[in-house]
Amino acid sequence: MKKIEAIVRPEKVGEVRVALEAAGCPGVMVTEIEGYGKQKGIVEQWRGETYRVSLLPKVKMEIVVKDKDVKSIIKAIADVARTGEIGDGKIFVYPIEDAYQIRTGATGDDAI
Numbered sequence: 765m766k767k768i769e770a771i772v773r774p775e776k777v778g779e780v781r782v783a784l785e786a787a788g789c790p791g792v793m794v795t796e797i798e799g800y801g802k803q804k805g806i807v808e809q810w811r812g813e814t815y816r817v818s819l820l821p822k823v824k825m826e827i828v829v830k831d832k833d834v835k836s837i838i839k840a841i842a843d844v845a846r847t848g849e850i851g852d853g854k855i856f857v858y859p860i861e862d863a864y865q866i867r868t869g870a871t872g873d874d875a876i
Contacts, residue, residue: 765828765829765830765831765859765860765862765872765873765876766828766831766857766859766860767828767857767858767859767860768826768827768834768837768838768855768856768857769824769825769826769855769856769857769858770824770826770841770845770854770855770856771799771823771824771825771854771855772823772841772845772853773822773823773845773847773853774796774821774822774823776823776844776845776847777794777823777825779844779845780840780844780845783840783841784825784827784840784841786840787836787837787839788833788836789827789829789840790827790828790829790876791827792825792826792827793825793827794824794825794826795823795824796823797821797822797823797824798821798822799820799822800818800819800820801850802850803850803851804818805817805818805819806820820851825841828863828876829876830873830876834857838857841855842855863875863876
């Protein structure tokens, strides 16, 4: 099992969810976050004043999948989240040792 953590633009969340459902994603957890990457934020102008916004709004999507599904889920996310501009986000993949479904007691792949 693997945990896929995707950081995407807030306006792309709906499209990513639809793509995940089409790819057979078992479920997703979504968290609104703030952060910055290599660009260190953006410079904006408002009422003639220039200011730096260092923490940009992003959305973190977390999915736990079977090993065989990792590539298709990553492709589904990347294909719809990509705009080609700075700030499109990142995808991280982590190993999951085990899973336990509280309601049924299922473990491992059966729990996801």
